[in-house]
Structure formats: C-alpha cells, structure tokens
Amino acid sequence: MGEDLSGHHADRIQAAIASDAAAKSALVASWRRSSNLHRLDPADCRSPRYLTETELGQARQRIEPLVRAAQSSLDRLYLAVGGVGCCVLLADRDGVPVERRGASVDDETFHSWGLWTGSVWNEQSEGTNGIGTCLVEQRALTIHRDQHFHTRNTGLSCTTAPIYDHQGDLVAALDVSSCRADLTEAFANLISLAVIDAARRIEAENFKMAFPTARILLASVADKGSGALIAVDGDDLVVGATRSARLALGITQQCLDKPMPAADLLGWTVPEVLAEAERGVLQRALARADGNVSAAAQALGISRATLHRKLSRLDVHRSH
Structure with a gap:
C-alpha cells in the first residue's frame, strides 16, 4: 500500500509538471524546479x-545576532502552537x-521526520x-501534506515566513511544522498568521539591536503591520531601514550610504x-x-525673556 501511495503521488506530480499548470500555479512551478x-x-x-x-555550529554562528534577537519570539510562538x-x-x-x-514527548517523532x-x-x-x-x-506560504514534492514528506504540514536582516537581505525562515494527520489546511492558515507576526517581531528586534543608539521610527505606510521601521541618529539623519520600509518608501542602499534627513524621507516640511x-x-x-522658567532659561543659556517669547511662539504650555 505504501508503494501504491508513493507511486500515485509521484504520478500526480509528474502529470502536473508535464502540463501547462506551472505557468499558473506557484506550487507546480516548485515541483518543476524540484524535478x-x-x-x-x-x-x-x-x-x-x-x-x-x-557545520551546524558554523551555520548558527553566521546568524548569531538574529538567533539572539529571535529568542523571545520563538518562545511566544511555541506557546501558541506547541499544544497542537x-x-x-x-x-x-x-x-x-x-x-x-518542541515538546520533548514529540522529539523522537520530529527527529525521524528531519524536523x-x-x-x-x-x-x-x-x-x-x-x-x-x-x-x-x-x-x-504553507506546504500542506501532499503539496510536498517527496512522498515521504506528505505527512507534514509546514507554514513558513521569510526573515530579512537590518540591511533588507533575506537571512532566515521561520517555520511551524506538524506531522499530525488531523491538522487541517484551515487551521494551518491560522498558524500562518502567527508565523508571519513572529517573523516581523524578530525582524524588528534584530533591527533595534543593529542600531542600538538610534531612534527607531515606525514609518506611516499603507500596510500598518509591515514592520516599516527606520533608524534615525541624533542629528535626525536616517542610518537604517527595514526591507518593508525600503520597499514602501523607495529607499535604496545608495540613499543610506549618504546622510539623508528623516524629514525629507518622510515628507515632513522643514519649518514644522x-x-x-x-x-x-x-x-x-x-x-x-x-517647570521653573528662570532655571530652564539658565540651563539653555538664554535670557528668561527670550525663553518666554519662544514658549509663547511655539505654544508650549508650562506648569506654574
């Protein structure tokens, strides 16, 4: 029966590859790449x-900062999906x-699957x-059970999101996998939302760690959950941007290689x-x-009258 299942799955894939479905289906295009x-x-x-x-130690070392940034998000995601x-x-x-x-009771099973x-x-x-x-x-994306290329992987359901580093480069993938037969495709779609959210959290934490002395601003873009962050230094010059911010605001690496005022990038008017x-x-x-005006004026190196004028002009309310 196992051989019949294997042959049926292989035949189905080969038939799809031979058809013109690859032009319309990303899944079949992936099957075609595989074959x-x-x-x-x-x-x-x-x-x-x-x-x-x-080799594993070297691979981990290459993305060690990201691994550190990911710890709390990995824990939170596991709390959400580990119970199922x-x-x-x-x-x-x-x-x-x-x-x-992963849960220790599932270790033997997951290890046998290569997860x-x-x-x-x-x-x-x-x-x-x-x-x-x-x-x-x-x-x-989610690759659910018989969408996998290899027959031996058709018992798995895997939901994965890409992770980009502080320079906007693809560096990792976050995955939630299950080998339970009762995990439905609909439930996998719910898991997908949690995976994407966790990936954005990891990107944001990694971005903050990459620019520890900068102010991190959330850019106002159409997709509020995209994680469009920019890093701004003490002179209000943009020194970094996440991939989402680069795409949404048209920021190139050349832009970041020379100082760019945050006001120009974000469309603020200079007087404001x-x-x-x-x-x-x-x-x-x-x-x-x-709230002491005299003491504040002295600290700023200006007269009390000058400070009063500035407070009035800028409509700064002060406590008495």
Whole structure:
C-alpha cells in the first residue's frame, strides 16, 4: 500500500509538471524546479541530510545576532502552537534549522521526520517544502501534506515566513511544522498568521539591536503591520531601514550610504520639523527644571525673556 501511495503521488506530480499548470500555479512551478532543475525523484525515500555538529555550529554562528534577537519570539510562538503538536524551527538562508522549539514527548517523532536542527531543507535537497520553497520564493506560504514534492514528506504540514536582516537581505525562515494527520489546511492558515507576526517581531528586534543608539521610527505606510521601521541618529539623519520600509518608501542602499534627513524621507516640511525639534528642547529643559522658567532659561543659556517669547511662539504650555 505504501508503494501504491508513493507511486500515485509521484504520478500526480509528474502529470502536473508535464502540463501547462506551472505557468499558473506557484506550487507546480516548485515541483518543476524540484524535478527538472534539481533532478529529484518524488519517490525517493531517503531521510533528509544532516550537517555535522561542526557545520551546524558554523551555520548558527553566521546568524548569531538574529538567533539572539529571535529568542523571545520563538518562545511566544511555541506557546501558541506547541499544544497542537507543532514544532518551531528557525532556519538559515540555506534551509538549515539552527534553533528549535518542541515538546520533548514529540522529539523522537520530529527527529525521524528531519524536523530538527542541522537537517537540510532547501529545495535542492528536499524539493518543494515549507522552508526551502519559502526561501526561493521569498514569501510566506504553507506546504500542506501532499503539496510536498517527496512522498515521504506528505505527512507534514509546514507554514513558513521569510526573515530579512537590518540591511533588507533575506537571512532566515521561520517555520511551524506538524506531522499530525488531523491538522487541517484551515487551521494551518491560522498558524500562518502567527508565523508571519513572529517573523516581523524578530525582524524588528534584530533591527533595534543593529542600531542600538538610534531612534527607531515606525514609518506611516499603507500596510500598518509591515514592520516599516527606520533608524534615525541624533542629528535626525536616517542610518537604517527595514526591507518593508525600503520597499514602501523607495529607499535604496545608495540613499543610506549618504546622510539623508528623516524629514525629507518622510515628507515632513522643514519649518514644522524645526519647530517640533525646538519645542522638544524647551519642554525637556522645563521638565528638568521642574517647570521653573528662570532655571530652564539658565540651563539653555538664554535670557528668561527670550525663553518666554519662544514658549509663547511655539505654544508650549508650562506648569506654574
């Protein structure tokens, strides 16, 4: 029966590849890459390849800052999906999980499926699968059961989202996988929302860690949940931008290589920005002086009368 299932799945894939469906279906296009480009056989029953401990250590080291930034988001995601028999994997850009969350009672099962650190899940090795196909297509997706290329992986349901670093480059994939037969495609779609949200949180945390002395601003763009963040230095010059911000605001690396005022990028008018900056300076001085105008003026190196005029002009309300 196992051979019949294997043959049926392989026949179905080969028929789809031979048709013109690849032009219309991203899934069939991935099957075609797996077969024609990577020369894989859907009936191949070999287990996934594993890196050596040394190779895994080197892979992890290459994205160590991201792994650190991801810890709390991985924990939170596992709390959300672990109870329904899922594991959480953070894979590098080569499709190798370097960090994992899973219930110990499921360890033996997940290890036998290759859902473990050090396994290789790129498309070149495993054909169509959540991690590998996500990295190729650079988009969040779910590969549910018989959508996998290899017959031996058709018991899995894998939901994956790409992760970009502080320079906007693809560096990792976040995956939630299950081998439970009762995990429906509809439930996998709910998991997808949690995976995408966790991926954005990891990107944001990694971005903040990459620019520890900068102010991090959320750019006002159409997609509020996109994670369009920019990093601004003490002179209000843009020093960094997430991939979402780069796409939404048209920021190129050349833009970031030379100082760019945040006001110009965000479309603020300069007089308004200067007024806001001056207002902020005055309010901070007053706060430090506990509302005492004379003390605030002295701290700013200006006369009390000058400070009064500025407060009036900028409509800064002060406590008496």
